[in-house]
Amino acid sequence: MTDPRLSDTSVFPDPVYKETVLRPLFDSAKNHHVEAFRAIDRAHLVMLNETGILDADQAGKIAGALDSIDAEVDPTTLVYTGEVEDFFFLIERELKKRLGPDLAGRLHTARSRNDIDHTLFKLGLKARLDVLIDKALALHVALINAAEREKATLIVAYTHGQPAQPSTLGHYLSAVTEVLARDIERLFEAYRIVDLSPMGAAAITTSGFAIDRARVAELLGFAAPLQNSYSCIAGVDYITSTYGAMELMFLHLGRPIxxxxxxxxxxxxxIYVPNALVQISSIMPQKRNPVPIEHLRHLASQTFGRARAMLDVMHNTPFTDMNDSEGETQAMGYQAFDSAYRVLDLLAALVAQIKVDPAKVANNIRRSCITITELADSLVRREGLSFREGHEIAASVAKAVVAAGGDLQTDGYAPFLAAFEHSTGRKTTIDQTLFAELVSPEYFVSVRTRFGGPAPAPLDAAIAGYRDKAADFSARHSALVQRATDAAHTLKQRFEELKETA
Incomplete structure (x- = not known):
């Protein structure tokens, strides 16, 4: 049988492959990764010069050529023709035009598209995580401010879709704040995993050249190089950690939404939503539609779904460098960031403006008898009853008030007297004035002074702790941003110095 390689006269790229694979990859690179390509070329060039692999004259000429490419080639206007395989080879072709093949080819010493690609993707994720963390911190502060503003504002707390107990909006928002803080910690942890440079791993096993991986990592703004070179090109946990953290954050945010x-x-x-965030029906003028909440819900779900899809793409892939984790998958993941930003911005704006309708809350409390638990508790403390006996008396009172459509504070005392005497065989020491106080929502909240409760003392302490956490988050994020800024400045300075040596 004839070896098919001997009779193969086809020329790369096949037209269908060009349109279905190479063109989308090229467009993705020019739309998302141009700046990262530039930074990697410059950082690698500086390192090659500093380690003596390239002399000053060589490095200076390459630096000048890279500069001229930036000035003369506008990536936004490029149309993929198939003349080169991808954006990387387009830059290499441009270098050869200016420097000739020998000198142009020296920039690629001790590196591969493998380590370049994963570095590109990490730089892309770092930039997006910076924005995501910043917006999450803004929401975190908005929640804290709203919790403090509404710390004494009564609401009905629900369990299983039914009115359960009175609390305050501040206490509820504090719970959301705590979950968000844990989600932000996961984002910081994801950032820590992303923040390790693959450059210098080359194809798989590093290089025989005396490169300085730590220097390239520093110039690109990474915390350090990722140690194992195989992991640099195979370990996609930087992707899964990022989108895993996002998936959880937007699952959690969807619940209070x-x-x-x-x-x-x-x-x-x-909850009252102000007019600025309400749309009126086109046919029913009486309808106030708080549609931002619906948009928050579906955008949070879209973000969750897009993040989950990234994890699904990584599922059961081989532990090696592979296209599954690369260009088009990365671009798909960026859509999760785009919707995430919208949710965080809109939710922060909404939280800052919502108000409680006190008349609605008071009416719902009256109709639902949700303060009755405190009557049972008070009977234990004041009358020496067991909780079960107190609970049975309270249940009898609530049943009678609800059946009569009455108000617990004003209409519950007579049923209470009867139930108490029937259960204990004696009269209660609680008079009508005290009874009305014990079953008031204000009293219910005020006596729940335990750690984590809605009473003023524990809630104030909690909010103070949240503000400390917010300050810590801000300082940590600022340090990350400052390191990236400093690295960019150093890289630019060293690159300009190289140009001057040509």
Whole structure:
């Protein structure tokens, strides 16, 4: 049988392959990774000069050529023709035009598209994580501010979709704040994993040249080089950690968003959304539609879904360098960041403006008898009853008040007297004035002074702790941004110095 390689006269690239694979990859690179390509070329060049692999004259001429490419080639206008395989080879071709093949080819000493690609993708994720963390921190502060503003504002807290107990909006928002803080910690941890440079791994096993991987990492703004060179090109945990953290964040944010949808319904109505965030029906002028909450819900779900899709793409892939984790997959993941930014911005704006409708809350508390738990507790403390006996008396009172459509504070005392005497065989020491106080929502909240409760003392302490955490987050994020800024300045300075030596 004839070896097919001997009779193969086809020429790369096949037209269909060109249109279905190479063109989309080229367009993705020019749209997302041009600046990272430039930074990697410059950092690698500086390192090659500093280690003596390239002399000053060689490095200076390459630097000048890279500069001229930037000035003369506008990536946004490029149309893929198939003359070169991808954006990397386009730059290499441009270098050869200016320097000749020998000198132009020296820039690629001790590196590969493998380590270049993963460095590109990490730089892309770092930049996006910077923005995501910044916006998450803004939401975190907005939640803290709203929690402090509404720390004494009564609401109905629900369990299983039913009115359960009175609390405060500040206490509820504090719970959301705590979950968000844990999600932000996961983003910082993802950033820490992304923040290790693959450059110098080359194809798989590093290089026989005396390169300085730590110097390239420093110039590119990474914390350090990723140690194992195989992991540099195979370990996609920087992708899964990033999108895993995003998936959890937007799963968690979707839950209070859903609560806001429920709480703004006409029947519940305990949250009021201001006119600036309400759309009026085109046919029903009486309808106030708080549609930003719906947009938050579906955008949070889209972000969750896009992040989950990134994890699905990584599932059961081989532990090696592979296209599954590269250009088009990275571009797909960037869509998760785009919707994430919108959710964080809109939710921060909404949280800053929502108010509680006190009349609705008072009416829902009255209709639902949700302070009755405190009556049972008070009977234990004041009358020496067991909790079960106190609970049975309280249940009898609530049943009678609800059946009569009454108000627990004003209409519950008579049923209470009867239930108490029937259960204990004696009269209560609680008079009507004290009874009304014990079953008031204000009293219910005020006595819950335990750690983590809604009473003023524990809630104030919690909010103070959240502000400390916010300050810590801000300092950590500022340090990351400053390191990137300093690295960019150093790289630019060293690159300009190289140009002067040509």
């Amino acid at each position: 859903q609560d806001l949808q429920f709480w703004t319904s006409f029947e519940v109505g305990q």
